[in-house]
Amino acid sequence: MILFWLACSAPELGIMYDGARLDVIDMHLHTGEWGDIGEGSQRYLTSRFPFPFGLTPESLVEDTLSAQGIQRELDKGGLERGFLYSVYAPRSVGVSTNEFVISQIEQSDRLYGIASLSVEEWENQGEEQLSALNEALQHPKMIGVKLAHTHQHFRMDDPRYYPIYELAGNNQAPVYIHTGPSPFPGTNPTEPYINPLYLEEAIEMFPQTQFVLGHMCYDFINRKSDTMERCYELAARYDNIWLEPSAFGSRSSDPEGEVLAEAYTYVKENNLIDKMIFGSDGPQSPGFVADYTERNIDAMSRAGYTADEAERVLSGTAKELYNLPEYP
Amino acid sequence: MKFLLFELLNNPADSIGGGGKGTAAHVQVGTAWQGFRLQHGFSDTWGWIVEAQSVSWERWQPSIGLSAIWYEGSVRITGSILGGWLTQSGPYPWNGPSTEGRIQLSKPFGRLRPWLLLGSKHSLGNLRTEIQTQDELLIEDTLQTEWTMTGSMGLAIGIHKEWELSLGIDMPWVNYPNITIPGAHVAIAYRGAP
Numbered sequence: 001m002i003l004f005w006l007a008c009s010a011p012e013l014g015i016m017y018d019g020a021r022l023d024v025i026d027m028h029l030h031t032g033e034w035g036d037i038g039e040g041s042q043r044y045l046t047s048r049f050p051f052p053f054g055l056t057p058e059s060l061v062e063d064t065l066s067a068q069g070i071q072r073e074l075d076k077g078g079l080e081r082g083f084l085y086s087v088y089a090p091r092s093v094g095v096s097t098n099e100f101v102i103s104q105i106e107q108s109d110r111l112y113g114i115a116s117l118s119v120e121e122w123e124n125q126g127e128e129q130l131s132a133l134n135e136a137l138q139h140p141k142m143i144g145v146k147l148a149h150t151h152q153h154f155r156m157d158d159p160r161y162y163p164i165y166e167l168a169g170n171n172q173a174p175v176y177i178h179t180g181p182s183p184f185p186g187t188n189p190t191e192p193y194i195n196p197l198y199l200e201e202a203i204e205m206f207p208q209t210q211f212v213l214g215h216m217c218y219d220f221i222n223r224k225s226d227t228m229e230r231c232y233e234l235a236a237r238y239d240n241i242w243l244e245p246s247a248f249g250s251r252s253s254d255p256e257g258e259v260l261a262e263a264y265t266y267v268k269e270n271n272l273i274d275k276m277i278f279g280s281d282g283p284q285s286p287g288f289v290a291d292y293t294e295r296n297i298d299a300m301s302r303a304g305y306t307a308d309e310a311e312r313v314l315s316g317t318a319k320e321l322y323n324l325p326e327y328p
Numbered sequence: 329m330k331f332l333l334f335e336l337l338n339n340p341a342d343s344i345g346g347g348g349k350g351t352a353a354h355v356q357v358g359t360a361w362q363g364f365r366l367q368h369g370f371s372d373t374w375g376w377i378v379e380a381q382s383v384s385w386e387r388w389q390p391s392i393g394l395s396a397i398w399y400e401g402s403v404r405i406t407g408s409i410l411g412g413w414l415t416q417s418g419p420y421p422w423n424g425p426s427t428e429g430r431i432q433l434s435k436p437f438g439r440l441r442p443w444l445l446l447g448s449k450h451s452l453g454n455l456r457t458e459i460q461t462q463d464e465l466l467i468e469d470t471l472q473t474e475w476t477m478t479g480s481m482g483l484a485i486g487i488h489k490e491w492e493l494s495l496g497i498d499m500p501w502v503n504y505p506n507i508t509i510p511g512a513h514v515a516i517a518y519r520g521a522p
Contacts, residue, residue: 039457042419050507052360055386055418185457185468 011075015314017297020307023315024293025324026074026082028176028214028246028279031065031096031104034058038094040185048285064283067107073283074110077290080315080327083144083279085176086116086136089151092186098136105141110327114144114176119152122160130167137171143322144168144212148178149194150187156198165202169209174321176212176244179231181221189221197230203238210240210321212277216263218248225259232266235275242321243272246281249295250288260299268303276313277321341520343367344484344494345434345443346406347375347397350520354494358513360384361498373397377408383502387416389426389449403435414451414474422474424453430478439486443494447478477501484517492517 014021034057037045045061046054053060063069067084074082084104087096098115105111115136117129136142145168149156156177168175179196181189192198196213203211217231218224225248235241247253249260267276278296282289293314300310318324341348349369356363362382369375373396380390391412399405408430416422430447450473457468482496498511 039419046419047506050509051502052383052387052509054420055360055384055416057419 011078013075013078013080015078015293015297017301017310018307020311022307022311023327024077024079024278025315025318026079026280026282026289026293027212027277027318027322028244028281029070029082029084029283029289030087030281031067031070031084031101032087032094033065033096033100034062036095036097036100037061038089038092038184038186041093044184045284048288064286067104067111070104070283071108071110073286073289076287077293079289079293081110081112081324082289083112083114083322085114085146087146087148087151088116088118088120089148089186090118090120091153092151092182092184098132098142102136102139102142111141112322112324113139113142114146115142115173116146117164119154119161122154126160126163130163133164134167134171137168137173142173143324144173145175146178147175148182149192150178150182150189151184153188153193155192156196157192157201159201162202162205165206165209165211169206172323174210174212174242176214178215179213180215180217180227181219183220195227195230196234200234203234203240207240210242211238212242212244212321214244214279215247215281216243216245218253218259220248220253223253225262228263228266232270232272235272236270241275242277242317243267243275244277244279245296246279246292249299250292251295254295257295257299257302260295261302264296264299264303264305268305268309273305273309273312274317277318278314340490341367341369341375342404342434342517343377343519344432344482344492344515344517345404345441346395346408346430346432346445347400347404348520349375352518352520354492354515354517356494356496356513356515358496358498358511360509360511361500361513367395369395377410379410386418387414387422389414391426391428393428403433406432408432414453416453421455422451422453422472424451424472426451428478434484441484441486441492443482443484443496445478445480449476449478450474451476474503477504482513490519492519 046057086098086101101113105113117133213231217227219227280289280292341350341352343352343354343365351368353366365379367377375395377393391410393410395408410428414426428449432445434443453472455470479499484492484494494515502508
């Protein structure tokens with residue numbers, strides 16, 4: 001009976017840092033159904049499971065990507081809340097619709113949604129897609145927009161797509177932008193699709209729209225961090241630019257944690273801490289979110305962050321930018 | 329009555345420990361490895377092997393090979409080389425040739441016989457990725473290699489004349505360095521006399 005009670009009791013949320021308990025929000029999580037995930041992503045996800053689970057991964061992946069599965073992953077790391085992303089990238093990672101994300105976030109008061117839209121056949125479908133995005137953003141827990149030009153095959157400086165940024169700004173929904181080359185097949189890794197300097201015209205044109213530069217321009221293909229200066233430059237120059245450090249500090253990309261520590265050090269030395277918003281790009285595999293959180297905390301510790309500065313990164317800025325109510 | 333199975337069988341054929349003159353076979357079921365092996369020793373030292381392994385019914389590896397007794401005393405040590413084909417369905421489809429080198433060891437204690445199998449498997453495969461871009465369908469073929477270290481150990485128990493029941497644990501390392509969950513199996517074996 002005691003064991004049952006312990007198993008069912010609510011987990012203690014928050015992480016200890018420098019003697020203080022800090023709230024953590026993961027602003028970058030993925031949900032979805034196996035059949036809608038792209039071939040390359042299916043392989044990537046299954047490669048994360050020990051053999052032989054990867055031979056028949058459907059139910060395991062769907063369990064991990066479900067609202068319950070993601071909440072379990074948040075619990076493991078003591079994370080308070082998370083944002084689930086809609087994705088419309090049929091040529092690469094696949095599709096996770098706004099409707100599916102809404103069906104997941106409605107199952108938990110700890111989950112919020114980030115909407116997106118398809119840009120396929122934009123000339124004919126653009127208006128319809130913008131209307132659908134606008135409708136999704138009317139849901140009280142759909143609080144942002146996700147775009148990945150490299151996955152969705154449209155240029156960052158193509159004005160035909162500027163109405164997306166305008167619509168997001170009008171809805172007070174920050175736009176998450178995937179930056180830097182992606183390791184997944186089916187992406188376009190050329191500069192106008194990955195380099196946010198191509199976004200500069202839109203950044204200036206829509207000052208009311210907030211842009212979150214995901215992965216901070218890290219080059220996942222060549223595993224290089226020198227491209228990150230592009231993101232730092234924009235964050236320093238524009239008030240409506242934010243930085244998100246997901247994925248590039250993982251065990252596979254950054255085994256010793258040096259890239260992540262260097263990034264946090266640069267951010268602190270250049271007064272960009274208030275621009276950083278923590279995200280993991282999980283859940284990927286069981287335990288990834290907790291591990292990635294731990295690696296970010298370790299990197300902040302190595303870079304000499306105070307508890308207040310760490311909390312800004314881990315939850316403070318996200319709460320303000322996305323106008324989140326206090327939890328619980 | 330003392331049941332001296334291994335004294336009754338002179339140089340018995342043995343598909344679990346390996347080696348021997350005459351015919352032996354076993355069928356194993358377990359999680360996640362299943363399979364069968366048929367072996368025939370055509371001389372005191374040499375024999376051939378036909379076998380097939382399956383993992384979760386999604387990955388199949390049929391093979392044929394040669395085996396030889398390296399040492400026969402209180403312990404039997406045998407070596408085998410096999411060639412075959414690896415085919416796998418699921419998100420990581422695989423089709424390609426495979427080879428395996430294997431050492432087997434067993435030592436009888438009355439009707440009980442602990443055994444050990446160590447091996448190294450290698451396979452080549454072609455992974456095809458299809459990417460539909462805005463302009464065309466791109467097909468990318470990637471040649472892949474897989475190295476699997478095999479390791480099993482267990483206990484065979486004589487149950488009736490030439491028949492044995494074998495319990496084993498499987499601790500391979502499939503596609504090193506990826507992590508593999510260990511498995512367990514039970515096998516029924518025919519251990520024929522020459």
